[in-house]
Structures are given as structure tokens and as C-alpha cells.
Amino acid sequence: MEPGTDKINFTASYYQDGEYKTLNFSDYSDKFVVLFFYPQDFGEAITTQIQLMEKRKDIFPSNTYCFGISTDSLEAHRFFVEDQLRENIGVEHVMPLICDQTGKISSKFKVLNKDTFEASLSCFIIDNIGTVLACMASDPRLGFDLEEVGRTVFAVQAAISKDDWHHSMGTPAGWKPGDQFVRIDIITRAVGLNLEVQNSTDQNSGNQSSQISQKTGSMGLRFW
Structure with missing residues (x-):
């Protein structure tokens, strides 16, 4: 899925804080969202990412909603969160982990590896009208630079706050808040x-x- 794609919508189950819940992405159509796809639970990249997200709560604007997505089952998500992240590592706050066992969501975003039936390590930044404004991907052995992902989210929100955002207004290369x-x-x-x-x-x-x-x-x- 490329930047400019709009009307993002899907329904899925997710695990968060001891509960299995249902996500209707349309409920977030007026919010800023970052979707993090990853190959599988217990991987080093997603584990260290979640650790960093807890340590650095200021990486993303406070009104940003982050979700993790993999083709693992809800039970696998639960074990990953409760046994690995919370009990073994001591992480308290974990973003909701969406179950994409059918691979439909990963396929929709064009990140599903059909040979392994795993999602590629990637993320999508979606604005408050449901349009993909940025996407990033890397080898599963290379964790994301969350500082850059967060900087991009800040840039998106800052640019949209301008009245003429949709008339070719944006941020120059290397932009940071205040620039x-x-x-x-x-x-x-x-x-x-x-x-x-x-x-x-x-x-x-x-x-x-x-x-x-x-x-x-x-x-x-x-x-x-």
C-alpha cells in the first residue's frame, strides 16, 4: 500500500491488557494511527521496539494510536505480552497487538510474504482522514529507527495543522518540530x-x- 491510499478500513481481533477485543478501524478514521507490521511474536526487532516505546513515551505525539500486527494467533500475542514482555523483561505498557491469522490485512497492505506467511517488518502512518501519508520497511533483522518514525508523525501533524496543507505545503528534508x-x-x-x-x-x-x-x-x- 502506497502513500496516498485512502479509506483504510478493516475489522480484526487484538490483544491488550489481558483482554481480547475487536477493532473496527473505521472508529479511528478521524485519528492519527501508526500500524507496525512484524513477522512474528518474540522477535528481537518487535521486542526491542516495544521496550523503547515504553521508555520513550515522547517519541510520538500524544494523540497518536499505535498498533502492532502479525499473523500470530491471539494466544501467541497473549504469551508474548504476558510471559516475555511483562514477566521476563518488565515492560508494563504494550500497544494493542492485532491478530492477522488469515493474512488478509497484511495482503491488503502488500506486506505479506507468501512463502513464510509472515508480514514484512514495516509501518504505515495514517492521517486523521484515513489516508496513508508515509510508509517504511526494512529487513526483519533491522529494527526501526523509532525516532524517524516519530519525527515523521510530528511532521504530518504539524503540516496538516496549516490551512493550505492540501495545496502543496509540507516540510523540508530533515524537518524537526519548530523548523x-x-x-x-x-x-x-x-x-x-x-x-x-x-x-x-x-x-x-x-x-x-x-x-x-x-x-x-x-x-x-x-x-x-
Whole structure:
């Protein structure tokens, strides 16, 4: 599943805090969600990830809902949480773990390995209107950089808070909370075959801008 995919919806069972529950993803259609797919319970990557998520509760914005998903059974999730994470390691807070024994959810997100019937290690960041805005994947032996996942969630929320988010406004590379935003203006105009690069600074406002022009049009970047 690629960024831009919208209307995400599925129903599944999950385990959390000693209970088996049912998730209707439509109930989270107006919330920010991160879905973490992983191959199997008791794996090093998911174990250390959950440990870090408890230690660093500030990695994600407080209004973000995180879920883990694997093709393990609900019973396997329970043993993983209660015996491994809580009893052996001492982790208290564990995100809900969704059971995808049929592989339908993993298939929907295009992360199911049909040979092993396991989900690839991957995550999807979904905004508050149910659209996938970012996705990441790695070899199962390489745990996620949760700092980067969290930074992306902060960037998504900060950009959406701007009125013109859906008019080419976003964050530049390496953006962190408190940094400036960038807006891309595309103007259609013929200027010949040669590439023109123009850089300018507004002396009055201090805003920086750059433009790249071609025969098909021009693109301007504005930071503020």
C-alpha cells in the first residue's frame, strides 16, 4: 500500500491488557494511527521496539494510536505480552497487538510474504482522514529507527495543522518540530528550453525562495 491510499478500513481481533477485543478501524478514521507490521511474536526487532516505546513515551505525539500486527494467533500475542514482555523483561505498557491469522490485512497492505506467511517488518502512518501519508520497511533483522518514525508523525501533524496543507505545503528534508515549513508553487509558463535557476531573498520579510524554470513551467519554494 502506497502513500496516498485512502479509506483504510478493516475489522480484526487484538490483544491488550489481558483482554481480547475487536477493532473496527473505521472508529479511528478521524485519528492519527501508526500500524507496525512484524513477522512474528518474540522477535528481537518487535521486542526491542516495544521496550523503547515504553521508555520513550515522547517519541510520538500524544494523540497518536499505535498498533502492532502479525499473523500470530491471539494466544501467541497473549504469551508474548504476558510471559516475555511483562514477566521476563518488565515492560508494563504494550500497544494493542492485532491478530492477522488469515493474512488478509497484511495482503491488503502488500506486506505479506507468501512463502513464510509472515508480514514484512514495516509501518504505515495514517492521517486523521484515513489516508496513508508515509510508509517504511526494512529487513526483519533491522529494527526501526523509532525516532524517524516519530519525527515523521510530528511532521504530518504539524503540516496538516496549516490551512493550505492540501495545496502543496509540507516540510523540508530533515524537518524537526519548530523548523520552518515549505510551500511549493507551480506556475505554468513557457520560458524556452534552457534551465533557469533563480535564488532570491525578500529583504523586507527575510523569506527565502528559489525557482527552477523550464519550458513546461516553474517551481518555487518558499520557507516560513
